[in-house]
Structure formats: structure tokens, C-alpha cells
Amino acid sequence: MGEKFKKFYIFMDKLEGYVCRALLAIFVTLLFAQIISRQIFGHSIAWSEELSVYMFVWFVYFGAAHAARLNAHNRVTFQYKLMPAWLPPKLEVFTDMVWVAFNSYFVYLSYDFVFNKMNLFWKSQTLGIPMKYIYIILPLGFTLITLRVLQVNYFKFIKGEEIIDPDSQEMGSLVNQAVATDTEEKSVDLGKK
Amino acid sequence: MNDTYLIIILFGSFLGLMIMGAPISVSLGVAALSSFLYLGENPIKLVQVAFTSVGSFPLMALPAFVLAGALMEAAGISKRLVVLAESFAGPVTGGIGAATVLACMFFGAISGSGPATTAAVGMLMIPAMVKRGYDKGYASALTASAGGLGIIIPPSIPMVIFGISAIGMSVPREAIEMHGQFQTVSISKMFIAGVFPGLVISCSLLILNYIRCRRRGYQGTAEGWSFGTILHAMRSGFWSILAPLVILGGIYSGFFTPTESAIVAIFYTLFVGVFIYKELNWEKIVNSLETTTWLTGRILMILFTATIFGRVLVENQIPAIVAESMLSMTSNLYLIWAMIILFLLFVGMFMETLAAIMILTPVLLPVTYSLGIDPIHFGIVMICTLSIGFATPPLGENLFVAAGISDISLERVTNQALPFAFVSTLAVFIIAYFPEITLFLPRFFGY
Numbered sequence: 001m002g003e004k005f006k007k008f009y010i011f012m013d014k015l016e017g018y019v020c021r022a023l024l025a026i027f028v029t030l031l032f033a034q035i036i037s038r039q040i041f042g043h044s045i046a047w048s049e050e051l052s053v054y055m056f057v058w059f060v061y062f063g064a065a066h067a068a069r070l071n072a073h074n075r076v077t078f079q080y081k082l083m084p085a086w087l088p089p090k091l092e093v094f095t096d097m098v099w100v101a102f103n104s105y106f107v108y109l110s111y112d113f114v115f116n117k118m119n120l121f122w123k124s125q126t127l128g129i130p131m132k133y134i135y136i137i138l139p140l141g142f143t144l145i146t147l148r149v150l151q152v153n154y155f156k157f158i159k160g161e162e163i164i165d166p167d168s169q170e171m172g173s174l175v176n177q178a179v180a181t182d183t184e185e186k187s188v189d190l191g192k193k
Numbered sequence: 194m195n196d197t198y199l200i201i202i203l204f205g206s207f208l209g210l211m212i213m214g215a216p217i218s219v220s221l222g223v224a225a226l227s228s229f230l231y232l233g234e235n236p237i238k239l240v241q242v243a244f245t246s247v248g249s250f251p252l253m254a255l256p257a258f259v260l261a262g263a264l265m266e267a268a269g270i271s272k273r274l275v276v277l278a279e280s281f282a283g284p285v286t287g288g289i290g291a292a293t294v295l296a297c298m299f300f301g302a303i304s305g306s307g308p309a310t311t312a313a314v315g316m317l318m319i320p321a322m323v324k325r326g327y328d329k330g331y332a333s334a335l336t337a338s339a340g341g342l343g344i345i346i347p348p349s350i351p352m353v354i355f356g357i358s359a360i361g362m363s364v365p366r367e368a369i370e371m372h373g374q375f376q377t378v379s380i381s382k383m384f385i386a387g388v389f390p391g392l393v394i395s396c397s398l399l400i401l402n403y404i405r406c407r408r409r410g411y412q413g414t415a416e417g418w419s420f421g422t423i424l425h426a427m428r429s430g431f432w433s434i435l436a437p438l439v440i441l442g443g444i445y446s447g448f449f450t451p452t453e454s455a456i457v458a459i460f461y462t463l464f465v466g467v468f469i470y471k472e473l474n475w476e477k478i479v480n481s482l483e484t485t486t487w488l489t490g491r492i493l494m495i496l497f498t499a500t501i502f503g504r505v506l507v508e509n510q511i512p513a514i515v516a517e518s519m520l521s522m523t524s525n526l527y528l529i530w531a532m533i534i535l536f537l538l539f540v541g542m543f544m545e546t547l548a549a550i551m552i553l554t555p556v557l558l559p560v561t562y563s564l565g566i567d568p569i570h571f572g573i574v575m576i577c578t579l580s581i582g583f584a585t586p587p588l589g590e591n592l593f594v595a596a597g598i599s600d601i602s603l604e605r606v607t608n609q610a611l612p613f614a615f616v617s618t619l620a621v622f623i624i625a626y627f628p629e630i631t632l633f634l635p636r637f638f639g640y
Contacts, residue, residue, distance in 0.1 A: 018485040021479065024256060031456045032255070033432025035449070049250060053462045057248045059256070072616045073216035073494065074545045080214060088214065096214035106239065113240045131576050138243055166487060 016066040016144060027052040047126040054124070054134050061141025068148035089157075096153055105145040107167045110138035115185040195385070199509055203228045218491070222498035228505050239501055240399060251360070251380055254353045256489040257455030260305045261462060262304040263481035268466025268473045271313045273297040273430035277323055280426040284413035288405025290335055293318040294398050297339035301346030301391065302437035303458075307583040309547070310343030311591040315598045325557050327411055333595035334584075334609035337399055338617065340591040341580035344546065346385035348440055349372060351579070353451065354496070354547050355572045356380035359552035362507065364562050372565035378572065380451045381444050385635045387568050390561070390577055390624045396615060397620035399568055403575040405612070414461070432465045444512025444637060454531040462594060495548050501600070513560035519560065530625045533557065534578050538618065541582025542589075549579055569635065570628045577621045580620050584610050584617075 011018075034048040049156055075095075080088040113136045122131045156162045207224035210215065229236050240540045249513070265271050282288040297440035304310055322332035341419040351534045358513040369375070376382075426560045427434070443449035449457060483536030508513060518530055540549050561571045583591040586607050596606045624630055 017483060017486060020490075024260070024485060027253075027256055027261065028257065028456060028459055029407065031257075032460050033452070034454060035453050050416040052253070053248050053250055056253050056256070057244060059486075059578055060247050060490060060493045063486045064494045065490070067487040067494070070487050073218060073491045074548055075214050075216050076211050076544060077214050078543070091213045095213050095219070098210065098215060098223060099219045102219055105226070106222075106243075109236055110240045110243070113237055117237070135240075135244060139241060140537040166484075183330060 011070070014066075016062040016148075020059050020063045021067060022053050023062070025060070027055040030055075034041070054127075057134075058137045058141075059129070061062045061137050065141060065144035066149050068145045069152065070161045071152055072167070093153060093157060096149055096179045099149055100146050101148075107139050107142045109144070110135070110142065114139060115176060196509065196514070199228055199231065200511065202231050202521065203502075203505060203511075205570065213468055217545070217552075218494040218498045221495065221502045221552065223583075225498060225501040225505050232509075234524035238271060238504075240503070242501050243497050244578075247496050249357070251450070251492075252353070252357050252496075254380060254450075254455050255350060255492065256314065257452055257459060258350055259307050260347055260481055260485040260489050261440075261455050261458040262306060262309060263484050264459060264462040264466065264473070264478070265303050266309070266313060267477040267481055268435040268462050269348070269460060269470045270436050270465060271300060272317065273426075273433040274303070275317045277297060277417075277423075277426040277430045277434070279318065280419070280423045281286055282285040282413065283418040286413060287403050287411055288413040289318070289322050289394055290327070290332075290406055290411070291399055293322065293336055294339045294342075294395055294402065297342045298391070298395055299381040299437070300462055301343040301349075302441065303317075303348075304343050305348050305350035307340050307343045307580060308590040308594050311340030311583075311594045312598070314340065315595050319595065319599050325411070328609075329599045330411070330605040331405070331409070332611045333599045333606045334592075334613060335398075335402060336598075337584045337591035337595035337606060338610055339395075341583045341617070342391060342395060344572075344580050344583075345387055346579055347387045348444075348451065348455070349384070349387060349511070349576065351546055351550055352383040352387060352572070353380055354492075355554060355576060356383050356549050357496070358499075358503070358551055359568055359572060362503070362555065362558060363490055365513070365559055368414065368559075368562040368565070371563070375562065375568055378568050379640070381447075382446055382569055382635050382640045383409060383572055384441070384451060385572050385640060386631045388634055389630045390573050392628060393624055394580075394617055394620045397616040401613060401616045413635065415618060432566050436461060436465075447614050459552045462511050478594075480570075492547050493547070495551055499548075499551035502552065507559065512556055513563070515556060516560040516563045526564065526566075530574075531622070533561075534574070534618070534621055537578040541579040542585050542587065544588075545583075546579045546582065547578075548625055549582075567632060568627060570625075570631045573631045574621060574625045577624055578618075581614050581617045581621070585614050622629060 005050050014059055023154050030052045038044050080091075112134055118135065120132060123129060124131055124134065137150050152163055154162055203224050206227050208218050208544075210220035210223055226236060226239065229238070268315070275296045278292050278299055280287070281295060282292040285291065293314060297310055298312045298316055300314055304313070313334070319332045319336055322335075323329055343349075356378055357380075364375050436458065439461055440454050442456040443457060444451055461477075463473065508543060519532065524528065537549075537553070540553065546550075557575070558568060558571065562568065583589055586592070589607070589610070592603060592606050596603045599606075
């Protein structure tokens with residue numbers, strides 16, 4: 001049971017990441033199919049552009065939640081070095097709570113918009129889906145972002161784990177790679193073609 | 194006065210939150226939201242902007258180019274381009290240094306990111322320069338400085354973002370009355386306009402590289418050019434050279450939109466990486482998708498909040514106030530350009546490039562319209578100026594990457610990089626003062 005739960009937890013932890021990969025792969029393929037069909041067969045698929053744009057919007061807000069989980073959202077932090085050491089962690093928590101508050105208000109606004117203000121008969125132009133179902137990404141996406149922000153803060157300040165953002169992680173792996181290639185010289189396999 | 198309070202609320206909350214270290218997207222969003230509430234406007238607009246700002250077909254060029262770049266790296270296309278550039282080094286003084294700049298130009302033609310360019314080129318070229326007796330600090334500084342070319346030579350992600358921000362803004366009516374009709378902004382046009390300015394900056398780097406290498410006595414190889422090596426690199430890099438031709442040729446000929454050409458580039462890379470170079474595997478593809486996900490997610494969160502922020506600015510005529518106060522200081526266009534460039538340089542030192550573009554375009558573009566500056570010209574100057582920030586302290590991402598690769602202290606790289614930043618700035622002034630450098634090519638292609 002414990003093992004199963006762990007697997008489930010790991011899956012849920014990266015849920016938005018999986019969703020995004022799938023969405024990205026699908027809309028890129030869809031656009032490619034559209035190009036092929038137009039350029040080679042002279043036939044344009046009417047609904048493909050609209051569908052791919054909507055998938056793209058879903059991709060963006062799921063991606064924003066995933067980025068929040070990875071602690072990847074851009075902040076300006078060089079001024080932290082000039083502050084006394086106790087201050088930055090407090091500011092981090094404070095600004096994240098501002099973020100949570102902003103998101104909560106936005107979730108309220110978008111929920112209200114989608115479920116109370118939007119006309120159910122407003123349908124997308126070529127697909128004919130009620131726009132309501134497409135706009136649902138806004139309350140959904142911002143709820144997910146909020147949950148991920150809270151999760152990251154829980155890890156950081158209650159469990160005391162360090163969450164390194166992917167930029168610094170990449171930098172770290174670059175350095176390691178460079179040290180490794182330094183010794184073995186550049187062994188670019190040119191004849192591999 | 195009503196306006197001053199609004200400015201205090203808008204910029205005060207934005208700067209305050211940013212200094213406290215809030216994500217840029219949140220700082221912008223909260224600032225815009227508080228001015229909405231202050232002005233008593235219906236905040237429901239936020240919801241509509243959240244959807245419409247992101248849901249546009251041209252914007253899909255952004256994830257597509259990010260993905261294409263990541264895949265090209267994984268597929269070994271980038272590596273072969275760098276090797277090809279290296280083979281041109283030859284017997285000239287500072288030759289391998291010049292080859293590094295060339296490699297960044299090639300690489301810039303398939304990638305739209307500065308640090309990615311530095312990393313990919315630096316990984317091969319810094320050790321190669323060190324092997325020929327170059328100082329590690331100098332080698333890293335040169336690569337970091339030339340890495341900025343990644344966003345100037347098209348395709349360029351910052352150009353996509355500038356295009357999107359600029360397309361969404363209407364030209365002030367007074368500006369049209371004073372200066373006549375302006376040309377419309379499009380991403381394709383930006384891509385064409387960036388070519389010559391990219392060459393101007395490359396030349397400035399090449400000249401300084403030559404001077405500094407001669408002073409340091411960095412000679413080329415004794416044997417002269419090895420045509421065998423060049424031919425070999427060309428033959429094995431054939432499919433890599435074709436990649437930028439497919440991307441840019443498709444756009445310039447009008448055959449593809451930028452989004453479509455990025456999509457074609459993705460599938461071209463998949464084909465070459467899997468079937469010809471055989472370096473691309475499932476794991477690498479999944480990794481590329483993953484990187485594209487979080488990068489796009491965080492950039493477009495900023496786009497959403499920056500769009501509302503920009504609306505608040507424009508609806509309250511704040512850019513007009515900025516323009517007036519600039520004109521009250523001087524009406525000399527050259528001095529105004531100098532002020533704009535120095536300001537952008539300053540911002541570029543502290544802020545991430547794409548965020549800076551999204552925040553500053555709504556402020557500065559209307560200002561430049563009312564001064565009669567061409568929007569494409571302004572966009573290119575803005576991107577060139579911000580690219581310098583990649584290689585200046587305290588936030589030069591390229592410097593971090595280059596120092597990391599060569600395993601030396603950041604200070605050592607920074608000291609050596611400052612002269613390059615200086616000549617790049619001179620080059621930017623040339624680009625700003627001679628609009629034809631930027632505007633000739635798009636006109637020539639009939640855009």
C-alpha cells in the first residue's frame with residue numbers, strides 16, 4: 001500500500017508536467033499535419049488552428065503551475081545579498097502569500113466569470129464547443145498554481161528542504177559536464193554520419 | 194492630483210513587490226489589480242486578458258522555437274555547427290576567437306536564447322581557445338559577450354515577444370498626425386530586420402577581438418587554413434547547416450509564418466536527430482518537452498500580467514507623460530536615443546530580458562511613436578541593448594554560464610568582458626543613429 005501511495009504521490013507531484021508534455025506534443029503535431037495537408041495536398045483543416053490555440057492556452061497555465069512547483073518563476077533577487085541574512089526568507093514567505101492572495105482573488109473572478117457571467121451559447125467558431133469549457137482552464141490553472149506555491153513553501157519552511165530552481169540546476173549540470181569534457185577533450189564523432 | 198496617485202499605486206506596488214523578491218508576474222499583476230480597484234474599474238477584464246493575451250496563434254512561435262532549440266541541441270545539430278565554425282579559425286591573429294563569434298552567429302540562427310548560445314558554443318570553444326594558449330578569463334568573456342548574438346540573429350525569442358507586445362498596441366493618433374503613417378509590426382519583419390544589426394554587433398566584437406588578441410600575442414596556427422578539415426566539417430555538418438536555411442528561408446520567402454517555420458524545424462530536427470545523426474532518443478525528447486513546459490509557463494504568466502499592466506498605463510496616458518517629460522528636457526533625437534539606450538542598458542543589467550521587453554514595450558513604444566521613431570527600428574535597438582545585459586554584472590547569465598564552463602571566478606570573466614560590453618554599446622548607438630541599417634532589409638524583401 002505504501003509503495004502504491006508513493007508511486008501515486010510521485011505521479012501527482014508531476015501531474016501538470018505530464019499533461020503539458022502531452023498537450024505540447026499534440027498541438028505541435030497538429031500544426032505540422034496542418035502544414036503538410038495545406039502545402040502538399042492543398043487542403044486546409046478548418047478546425048486545427050483553433051483547437052491548437054486552445055490547447056496552447058491550457059498548456060500555458062498548466063505549465064505555469066508546473067513552473068511554480070519547480071520554483072522557476074522569475075524573481076529579481078540580487079538585492080537579497082545586500083540585506084541582513086534573516087530578512088530574505090521572511091520576504092520570500094510574505095511575497096508568496098501575496099501571490100496566493102492574488103491567485104485566490106483571480107480564481108474567484110474567473111470562476112464567477114465562467115459559471116455565472118458567461119453565455120452558454122457562446123461557442124467556439126469552428127469546433128462548436130461552448131467557450132465555457134475552454135475558459136475553465138483559468139480557475140483550474142490558477143487553483144493549481146496556488147496549490148503548488150503552498151506545496152513549495154511547505155517543503156521549504158516546514159520540512160526544511162531546499163528547492164533549487166531549474167535555472168541554477170542547469171547551470172550546475174553544465175559545470176559538471178564541462179569538467180567531464182575537459183579531460184576527455186572534444187571527442188565529437190564527426191564520422192558518425 | 195488623480196494621476197500622481199495612480200502612478201504611485203501602480204509603480205509603487207510593482208517596484209515594492211519586486212524588491213521584496215516577488216515573482217515578476219505577481220508584482221505586475223498585483224500592481225495592475227490595485228490600480229483597477231483604485232480607479233473603480235471592473236476587474237473582470239483581468240479574466241478576459243488572461244485568455245486573450247495568451248491565446249494567439251503567432252505567440253505559439255515561442256514554445257515552438259524553444260522546443261526546436263532544445264531538440265537541436267539534443268540531436269547534435271548545434272554541436273556540428275560549432276565544429277564547422279571552429280574549422281575556419283586558421284592562421285589569423287585571434288582566429289579561434291573570431292571563430293567563436295562566428296559560432297555564436299551560426300548558433301544564433303537556430304536558437305533564440307543567449308545563455309543557451311553561450312553554453313552550447315562555450316562547451317566546445319572555450320577549451321579549444323585555452324588549448325591554443327588563450328587566457329581562460331579572456332576566452333570565457335569573449336564567449337559570454339558573443340552569446341548575446343543568440344537573441345539578435347533571427348530567429349529570436351525576444352523578437353517574438355516584442356512583436357506580440359507591439360502588435361497589441363495601437364499607434365497614438367497624435368503621432369500619426371505629426372509623423373504620418375507608421376509601418377505595422379510583425380514577427381517576420383522583426384526577423385528580417387535583425388540580420389544587419391546582428392552583423393554590426395558581430396563586427397564590433399570581431400574588431401575588438403582582433404585588437405586584444407594582437408596585443409596579447411595570440412597567433413593563429415602555423416599551418417594556415419586546412420581545407421580538408423573545413424570540407425570534412427561541412428560534409429558532416431551538412432544537415433546542421435540546412436537547419437537555419439529551412440527556418441529562415443521559409444520565413445523570408447513568405448512560405449511559412451514564424452510559428453509554422455518553427456514547427457517545421459521541430460520535425461526536421463526529429464528526422465535528422467533520429468534517422469541521420471542517431472543521437473536523439475526518447476529520453477532526450479521528453480527532456481526537451483519538459484524544459485519547454487516550464488519556460489513557456491513562466492514567460493507567459495508574465496505576458497498575461499504585463500498585458501494588463503500595459504493596458505492600465507496606456508488607458509491613463511502614462512506613456513504620453515513620459516514622452517512629454519523627455520521632450521521637455523531635449524528635443525534632439527540623438528540625445529533622446531541616448532537616454533533610451535542608457536535606460537535600457539540599466540534595466541537589462543538587473544532584469545531578465547523577456548520580462549523587461551514585456552514591461553517596457555507598453556511604456557516606451559508609444560513614446561517612440563510620438564517621437565516619430567519607426568517601431569521595428571525601436572524594437573531592434575531595444576533587443577540589442579538588452580542583449581548586452583547578458584554579459585554585464587550583476588545578473589549576466591552568460592557570464593555565469595561561461596565562468597561555470599571554464600571553472601574560474603566570476604570576477605575574472607567579468608573584468609575581461611567589460612570592454613566587449615563597451616564596444617557592443619557603441620555598436621548599438623550606431624544601429625540607433627542609422628535607422629537604415631535596420632530598415633533596409635525588410636524593405637528590400639518587400640515587407
